[in-house]
Amino acid sequence: MNWQSVSFDWNQARAFLVTAEEGSLSAAARALGLTQPTLGRQxxxxxxxLGVTLFERVGRSLTLTQAGFELLEHVKSMGEAANRISLAASGQSQEIDGTVCISASDTASAFLLTPILKQLREIAPGIHMEIIATNSVSDLQQREADIAIRHVRPEQPDLTARLVRETTAHFYASKTYLNRKGRPQSANDMANHEFIAFDRPDKFLKYFTDSGLPLTESNFKLTTASGLVGWQLVRNDLGIIVMIKEIAEMFPEMEQVLPSFEPFVVPFWLATHRELHTSKRIRLVFDLLADTLSSKQLLG
Structure with missing residues (x-):
């Protein structure tokens, strides 16, 4: 079929695209914020x-038919074009009121954004803030967020990025834990302690052994992908963790472990799509984040 000669309803085409990407009507409906019956009708x-069947049901999942595969590439191009139009339109907006979505790690979202959001509410009460607390990288080009706070330099050419701060992270544990297990005086002493891993123990272990710590997988009794969960575990006397110093210093019951150990450098990058950076609303939030995160008084 010559798809180029067919006139599409974009809502129907988008429903097809997201269903193909998600693999089921229920997942696609959640992604689009629609009910499953509404999505199914589209x-x-x-x-x-079109007069064709686009999906076949296999168990609880949907698979594309040959016609579906052929259509998918055309609809992907339509989706990319729609994203570019949306970015351009948002970038031209000079309205202050509206929504700005920020993506940041769960610990940065919980502890570092709070004073900034208080300032923003006083400066621009009409801005509605949406916070995506995630330790994965949000795709700014696909509008998963308007602004991202990242600890690695963004590489995409369409993004505007600014290094606003470099800080350090150190080992921390609760004073109760250290009173019970002892305070390490050397890197070798760390082998007698328990650690919280943020990734698979074998992957996390290499990071530490490369830094000169004689640890094994047996030192990692707990693993979590959440920085907030890991921090709470350590606050409850379950081991040692690496944390940004500005956050750790908020908790007087926590103590830096082996202060002589070389700290881990943690950069803070702010990124936004270059077209969104021309939006007055997003520029205001971006600049406030940059000013506050770069301040010596980060926590106010």
Whole structure:
């Protein structure tokens, strides 16, 4: 079929695209914020308009038919074009009121953004803030967020990025834990302690052994992908963790472990799409984040 000669309803095409990407109507409905029956009707309407079957059901999942595969590439191009149009339109907006979405790690979201959001509410009460607390990298080009706070330099050419701060992270544990287990005086002493891992123990272990710590997998009794969960575990006397010093210093019951050990450098990068950076609303939030995160008085 010559897809270029067919006129699409974008809502139907988007329903098809997201269903193909998610693999089921229920997942696609959640992604689009629609009910499953509504999404199903949109996909069915597209199939009826084209006179083809786009999906086959396999168990609880959907798989693309050959016609679906052929259509998918065309609809992906439409989706990319729609994203570019949305970015351009948002970038031209000079309205202050509206929504700005920030993506940051869970610990940065919980502890570092709070004073900044208080300032923003006083400066621009009409801005609605959406915080995505995630330790994965949000795709700014796909509008998963308007602004991202990252600890690695963004590489995409369409992004505007600024290094606003470099800080350090250190080992911390609760004073109760250290009173019970002892305070390490050397790197070798760390082998007698328990650690919280933020990744698979074998991957996390290499990071520490490369830094000169004689640890083994047996030192990692707990693993979590959440910085907040890990920090709470350590606050409850379950081991040692690496944490940014500005956050750790908020908790007087916590103590830096082996202060003589070389600290880990943690950069703070702010990134946004270059077209969004021309939006007055997003520029205001971006600049406030940059000013506050770069301040010596980061926590106010």
């Amino acid at each position: 996909v069915s309407a597209l199939e009826e308009a």
